[in-house]
Amino acid sequence: MAVIKKKKDKALPAVNTSALPDIVFMLLFFFMVATVMREVDLKVSVNKPQATEIQKLERKSLVTYIYAGSPRQKYQDKFGKTPRIQLNDAFASIDDLQPFVIQEREAKAEEDRPMMTMSIKADKSVKMGLISDIKLELRKAQAYKINYSSLQPKNAEALYSADN
Amino acid sequence: MARNKRAIPEINAGSMADIAFLLLIFYLVTTTMDTDKGINRKLPPIDDELVQDPPPIKERNIFTVLVNSNDQLLVEDEYLEISELRAKAMEFIDNNGDGSCEFCKGYGVSTSSDNPDKAVISLQNDRGTSYGMYVKVQNELVAAYEDLRERYAEEEYGRSYRGMDPEEDEEIIKEIKNAYQQKISEAEPLNIGG
Numbered sequence: 001m002a003v004i005k006k007k008k009d010k011a012l013p014a015v016n017t018s019a020l021p022d023i024v025f026m027l028l029f030f031f032m033v034a035t036v037m038r039e040v041d042l043k044v045s046v047n048k049p050q051a052t053e054i055q056k057l058e059r060k061s062l063v064t065y066i067y068a069g070s071p072r073q074k075y076q077d078k079f080g081k082t083p084r085i086q087l088n089d090a091f092a093s094i095d096d097l098q099p100f101v102i103q104e105r106e107a108k109a110e111e112d113r114p115m116m117t118m119s120i121k122a123d124k125s126v127k128m129g130l131i132s133d134i135k136l137e138l139r140k141a142q143a144y145k146i147n148y149s150s151l152q153p154k155n156a157e158a159l160y161s162a163d164n
Numbered sequence: 165m166a167r168n169k170r171a172i173p174e175i176n177a178g179s180m181a182d183i184a185f186l187l188l189i190f191y192l193v194t195t196t197m198d199t200d201k202g203i204n205r206k207l208p209p210i211d212d213e214l215v216q217d218p219p220p221i222k223e224r225n226i227f228t229v230l231v232n233s234n235d236q237l238l239v240e241d242e243y244l245e246i247s248e249l250r251a252k253a254m255e256f257i258d259n260n261g262d263g264s265c266e267f268c269k270g271y272g273v274s275t276s277s278d279n280p281d282k283a284v285i286s287l288q289n290d291r292g293t294s295y296g297m298y299v300k301v302q303n304e305l306v307a308a309y310e311d312l313r314e315r316y317a318e319e320e321y322g323r324s325y326r327g328m329d330p331e332e333d334e335e336i337i338k339e340i341k342n343a344y345q346q347k348i349s350e351a352e353p354l355n356i357g358g
Contacts, residue, residue: 024181028188028191035196049296050299055204119200124294127294128290128291138207139208143207144209145206146204146206148205148302150303159303160247
């Protein structure tokens with residue numbers, strides 16, 4: 001006990017942060033791989049229906065989206081509450097659909113064109129009249145592969161509940 | 165020369181983390197993680213010549229599903245809940261009325277379908293039907309076929325159909341799909357209850 005430790009007012013050594021960039025880069029790469037670019041700014045509210053027999057859409061580049069639903073709160077003064085179609089970033093009418101599909105098809109590589117899929121993202125409260133009109137236009141534009149975008153229900157009961 | 169011997173000063177990497185953070189935040193903001201999933205369907209082409217002379221289908225081979233504008237179901241002329249639709253459709257497809265289907269387990273009722281190959285499901289909805297209900301009905305009808313395929317796969321191959329690899333088991337999947345071919349026909353919607 002002869003040694004008396006003298007408390008030095010030496011500052012704590014700085015935490016080694018040289019590995020910090022590595023960690024951040026790792027996170028960055030994870031996000032780059034796991035996510036996709038946000039496609040559009042949604043102007044209609046879409047509350048997708050639920051279904052169990054769903055398949056993943058494999059190649060994003062082959063998928064074209066059609067949105068349908070009531071305009072969002074901030075657009076309601078201008079466009080009302082009636083369900084509308086949204087293509088890309090703007091509201092569209094049913095007549096715009098056919099040129100839109102053709103234009104989208106033209107933009108794709110020749111060999112990919114037959115595999116083009118139209119994904120219908122519609123709110124579950126939308127009436128089938130509108131959806132039928134969309135389907136008819138798609139048939140006219142010869143886009144036959146479609147996908148009804150839906151969510152996986154949490155359990156079987158949720159699938160049959162009345163509010164779904 | 166003495167000058168060359170001097171070590172090159174190390175590049176200051178202190179701000180590397182800042183740059184990486186900046187990129188990371190950019191990606192966090194501009195991308196979404198949700199994967200797109202949905203029910204795949206194929207639309208029939210518009211071709212008037214083909215429809216001119218449709219092959220006659222016996223009444224017993226058609227399973228009619230009607231949905232009205234209040235989202236109520238009428239299946240084979242009787243009112244049904246959506247939760248009962250799958251079992252009812254499976255019973256119809258699997259009926260095996262003419263006894264030609266070896267793997268079917270149906271009751272062979274004379275008022276229901278001859279065999280899965282001839283069984284056609286006809287779906288008609290109103291323009292006032294909600295899209296949610298439509299997807300639910302579609303889902304149940306597709307599920308009826310998938311459940312039958314699942315059972316067939318279990319019995320023939322002792323494996324789960326849903327767990328099969330689309331590339332590895334291509335032949336088997338084709339075979340199973342052929343056994344229970346999906347035949348869902350959609351009629352133009354009615355406009356009664358606007």
